[in-house]
Amino acid sequence: QVQLVESGGGLVQTGDSLRLSCTASGRAFNNYAMAWFRQTPGKEREFVASITWARSAYAADYLESVKGRFTISRDNDKSTVYLRMNSLRPEDTAVYYCAANTVGLASRVESDYPYWGQGTRVTVSS
Numbered sequence: 191q192v193q194l195v196e197s198g199g200g201l202v203q204t205g206d207s208l209r210l211s212c213t214a215s216g217r218a219f220n221n222y223a224m225a226w227f228r229q230t231p232g233k234e235r236e237f238v239a240s241i242t243w244a245r246s247a248y249a250a251d252y253l254e255s256v257k258g259r260f261t262i263s264r265d266n267d268k269s270t271v272y273l274r275m276n277s278l279r280p281e282d283t284a285v286y287y288c289a290a291n292t293v294g295l296a297s298r299v300e301s302d303y304p305y306w307g308q309g310t311r312v313t314v315s316s
Contacts, residue, residue, distance in 0.1 A: 199310030212288030228284035
């Protein structure tokens with residue numbers, strides 16, 4: 191069982207930055223595929239970014255609308271994944287969820303991640 195604890199959400203203005211953190215339990219964090227999803231009321235959860243081991247390095251994948259603004263990274267020593275969000279827009283407003291799978295599967299599909307955090311709210315005012 192993997193437990194995920196997120197932090198870092200808040201209320202910011204358009205153009206501001208935030209960094210979300212997600213710390214995982216478990217001893218094999220370096221093998222986990224980690225991802226961030228987000229959800230707004232009335233909508234399905236949306237993939238934002240993922241990071242997983244691919245060949246000889248970690249590889250990141252991003253939702254098109256956040257490319258160049260968001261950066262996913264990880265610190266295996268701290269069992270933590272980060273989402274650095276720059277140039278925030280009102281449409282980035284959502285509850286952000288951290289997700290993990292322990293098999294290192296790179297995926298944009300919600301059901302490929304069996305472990306989820308409780309979510310952290312990000313609100314971007316215009």
